[in-house]
Amino acid sequence: MANENKLQAIIAHAKEYGFVFPSSEIYDGLGAVYDYGQWGVELKRNVRDYWWRWMTQMNEQNIVGIDAAIFMHPTTWKASGHVDNFSDPMIDNKDSKKRYRVDHLIEGFAETLPKDQGDALLADMDRLIAGDDFAGLKTLIENNKIKCAVSGTCNWTDVRQFNLMFSTEVGSVADESNTIYLRPETAQGIFVNFLNVQKSGRMKIPFGIAQVGKAFRNEIVARGFIFRMREFEQMEMQFFVRPGTQQQWYEYWKEKRMAWHMTLGIPAERYRFHDHVKLAHYADAACDIEYDFPMGFKELEGIHSRTDFDLQSHQEYSKKKMQYFDADLDENGKAYGNYIPYVIETSIGLDRTLLMLMSEAYEEQDLSTAEKQDSRVVMKFIPKLAPIKLAVLPLTKKDGLPEIASELMQECKQHFKCFYEEKDTIGKRYRRMDAIGTPFCVTIDHQTKEDQTVTIRYRDSMEQERVPMSAVRNIVQQAINE
Ligand code: ATP
Numbered sequence: 444m445a446n447e448n449k450l451q452a453i454i455a456h457a458k459e460y461g462f463v464f465p466s467s468e469i470y471d472g473l474g475a476v477y478d479y480g481q482w483g484v485e486l487k488r489n490v491r492d493y494w495w496r497w498m499t500q501m502n503e504q505n506i507v508g509i510d511a512a513i514f515m516h517p518t519t520w521k522a523s524g525h526v527d528n529f530s531d532p533m534i535d536n537k538d539s540k541k542r543y544r545v546d547h548l549i550e551g552f553a554e555t556l557p558k559d560q561g562d563a564l565l566a567d568m569d570r571l572i573a574g575d576d577f578a579g580l581k582t583l584i585e586n587n588k589i590k591c592a593v594s595g596t597c598n599w600t601d602v603r604q605f606n607l608m609f610s611t612e613v614g615s616v617a618d619e620s621n622t623i624y625l626r627p628e629t630a631q632g633i634f635v636n637f638l639n640v641q642k643s644g645r646m647k648i649p650f651g652i653a654q655v656g657k658a659f660r661n662e663i664v665a666r667g668f669i670f671r672m673r674e675f676e677q678m679e680m681q682f683f684v685r686p687g688t689q690q691q692w693y694e695y696w697k698e699k700r701m702a703w704h705m706t707l708g709i710p711a712e713r714y715r716f717h718d719h720v721k722l723a724h725y726a727d728a729a730c731d732i733e734y735d736f737p738m739g740f741k742e743l744e745g746i747h748s749r750t751d752f753d754l755q756s757h758q759e760y761s762k763k764k765m766q767y768f769d770a771d772l773d774e775n776g777k778a779y780g781n782y783i784p785y786v787i788e789t790s791i792g793l794d795r796t797l798l799m800l801m802s803e804a805y806e807e808q809d810l811s812t813a814e815k816q817d818s819r820v821v822m823k824f825i826p827k828l829a830p831i832k833l834a835v836l837p838l839t840k841k842d843g844l845p846e847i848a849s850e851l852m853q854e855c856k857q858h859f860k861c862f863y864e865e866k867d868t869i870g871k872r873y874r875r876m877d878a879i880g881t882p883f884c885v886t887i888d889h890q891t892k893e894d895q896t897v898t899i900r901y902r903d904s905m906e907q908e909r910v911p912m913s914a915v916r917n918i919v920q921q922a923i924n925e
Contacts, residue, residue: 450737453798453805454668456820457483460878462801463669475662475673482879483797485830485860487676490796491655493827494678497703498653506651506680507644511632513657517623519631520608522760523753524724529627530604532577533663534584536591537598542663543591545580545602546572552589554739573721577602607660609673625659630788632656633681634753637784641683641767648767648784649692651682655793667738669794676793683784685769686751692787693728693748700732700746700789708825709803715740725752732791734799743799744791751783758783800824804880822880823903826922831881832859833919836872838888840865847912848887851897855916859923877902883919887912 457463461480465472479487499506520526532545549568553561564587571579580602590597609625626632633652640652655678662671669675684692697716704714717740719729728748733740758765769779804824810817826832835852837844845865855861862881864872869886876884886898891912899915900907910918 446737446739449802449805450668452807453737453801456805456822456878457668457801462486462879463797475666475671477669477672477794482830486800486824486828487793487797489828489830490800491676491678491793494703494791494793495653495655497706498651498678498680502651504649504651504682505646506653506682507640507646508653508655509633509636509640510656511629511636511654513626513659514613514623515626515631515635518760519635519757520624520627522756523631523634524756525608525624525627526606528724529608530606531663532572532580532602533605534581534602535600536594536596537600538596539591539594541591541593542605544663545584548584548589549580549587552587569720605663607662609659609661626657627660628658628790629654629656629677629679630681630790631753633679634757634786637681637683637754637765638763648769649682649684649688651680653678653680655679667736667741667798669798670736670738670741672794675795677790678793678796679788679790681749682787682789683767684787685779686782686785689748689750689785689787690728693746696787696789697730697746700744700791704732707800707828709734709799713803714743717742723747725749734795736798737802743795744789747788747790749786749788751785753786754783800828819874819877821877821902824880824882826882826919826925829880829882830860831862831876831879832883832923833915834862834864834872834876834881834884836863836869836884836886837865838869838886842889843892844887844889847891851885851887851912851915855919858916859919873900873905882922883915885912885915 462483466476731742732744754765804822837848
């Protein structure tokens with residue numbers, strides 16, 4: 444399936460089967476804001492929980508979690524650099540009035556060129572962005588005759604910076620001193636709580652603090668479904684290390700995070716690392732883990748060596764010491780003493796992860812035979828992440844079959860998410876479960892009454908097997924634990 448068509452098919456499927464709906468759709472939606480439906484929310488929760496367990500429980504490093512508020516003292520965002528620096532270069536087309544992010548505009552054009560020319564153009568762009576050379580960027584756009592997709596003209600304004608933070612007021616009086624921001628990243632909630640956690644948890648460096656939560660960015664060009672949203676969820680971890688060891692920990696977390704991705708059942712070649720050319724104001728090394736979305740390889744997760752920039756800056760603005768006392772001895776037998784730790788950050792978008800999982804799982808299959816036309820859409824989620832693990836389906840609504848099915852439901856629903864359905868033919872019920880990615884369906888029929896066996900049907904192979912009803916829970920549980 445062509446890539447653009449695939450994204451459209453996923454968007455339509457996500458809506459039809461209760462994964463993702465446009466926000467406030469009855470009022471025609473709100474740009475780049477989405478709601479998760481009944482199965483989307485389960486999938487999201489499974490991914491969030493898995494990331495959380497992997498980071499804070501299964502990890503060999505000492506990592507604890509927090510849940511900081513979305514609203515923070517406004518000085519936080521002065522200290523972090525977001526008030527002054529969290530902006531993207533934008534350009535408007537004077538005829539259509541449409542606004543573009545400069546990098547997106549040039550990247551889109553580069554894709555239409557032969558590869559070597561496109562690469563050369565992108566290298567020029569990276570160099571100009573790195574030098575904050577806005578006049579140069581405008582000239583690059585004009586020299587390449589890059590046109591607006593709406594007006595078809597090259598009539599551009601100058602390139603300007605545009606801050607991406609949403610602001611609002613606390614209290615009843617609207618004046619500037621009451622202005623606060625919706626956090627554009629969850630990381631700062633971790634930095635301002637660094638000492639609280641370190642002291643109350645008696646944490647010893649190196650250690651990490653993890654957080655999952657909403658972040659808000661007034662994205663100018665928001666497209667790509669849940670890839671780029673104005674309200675989204677991040678799963679972030681800041682790992683505090685001794686100064687001078689950051690390079691080694693940066694490499695460590697690059698490898699570890701890729702190892703996590705390898706547990707999601709997605710082939711390695713669908714991922715790649717992309718090193719940053721232009722480093723953010725806080726970083727001394729940074730890369731992205733990119734995934735091959737239907738729109739091509741794009742950032743899914745960022746891994747940043749943030750130096751001591753944030754803690755240093757919070758110390759300066761708050762006038763509170765952000766130091767850690769390290770009693771360990773160096774090679775000369777002297778305690779390392781007081782220092783501001785360096786930080787390695789891993790930051791992944793939960794919504795982007797869902798788009799990745801849905802893109803990877805979505806498959807349209809032609810099952811036609813000589814006798815009849817047939818097809819299905821199947822979402823091949825791994826059992827651990829699938830919204831529903833088991834569907835329990837009595838063959839008919841009578842003869843005591845629903846009662847037996849409900850016994851199995853009672854047993855299994857304590858342990859994992861199950862779904863019960865008795866309406867329609869078994870074939871139709873299987874198809875609906877395929878469409879939402881349920882890995883196992885169990886049918887209870889008349890034979891069950893005689894020998895306590897059931898038919899278990901496997902989503903991917905569509906094979907069916909007769910097994911004792913008492914074995915079902917274990918079969919599903921084992922697949923979830925894999
Ligand atoms: P991009 O270059 O795509 O705008 P970014 O480099 O600004 O992303 P980070 O600030 O590193 O992103 O944020 C970490 C992660 O948060 C990203 O890798 C991405 O998965 C997620 N993320 C960032 N912005 C959005 C958004 N607008 N919608 C959904 N997820 C997002």
